[in-house]
Amino acid sequence: MKKLGFIIGALLIGFTGIAQDKKGVTVTVTVENVLTEGGTILAGLHTADTFMKSNGILTAEAPAKAGEVTLTFENVEPGPFAIMVMHDANDNKQMDYEANGMPKENYGTSGEMNMFGPPSFETSKFEVTDEDQEIRIRF
Numbered sequence: 001m002k003k004l005g006f007i008i009g010a011l012l013i014g015f016t017g018i019a020q021d022k023k024g025v026t027v028t029v030t031v032e033n034v035l036t037e038g039g040t041i042l043a044g045l046h047t048a049d050t051f052m053k054s055n056g057i058l059t060a061e062a063p064a065k066a067g068e069v070t071l072t073f074e075n076v077e078p079g080p081f082a083i084m085v086m087h088d089a090n091d092n093k094q095m096d097y098e099a100n101g102m103p104k105e106n107y108g109t110s111g112e113m114n115m116f117g118p119p120s121f122e123t124s125k126f127e128v129t130d131e132d133q134e135i136r137i138r139f
Helices: 002-019
Strands: 025-034 040-046 058-063 067-076 079-088 107-109 126-128 133-138
Touching: 025 040, 025 079, 040 067, 058 067, 067 079, 079 133, 107 133, 126 133
Parallel strands: 025 133
Antiparallel strands: 025 067, 040 058, 040 079, 079 107, 079 126
């Protein structure tokens, strides 16, 4: 009976170790040119299906401080993704707009920013591989 208990215990420990293995990679995002203190830097990791439609498949946030702010996304599986970031200066968890439709708060995306219209997934996407990645986004 003691042997059976030992075997079951060893199996449970083995399965627990397997369950805690790291899945995916870490994507570290450094947001450059944060102009002011206060509020929160919000970031979303997006697929083509969630881009400009939701918070993203993963989210991260950090207190805003002038200069650079770093955020991380853990356990990201390989594939095409885009990152959107914004400085939520008033902490209302949404982008605020001027009467003419222009954003009041700073924002940026991975990839190329279109200065004359909203960003697109195609110009913002990057490929996550099987190695940790670092992305820099400038407001």
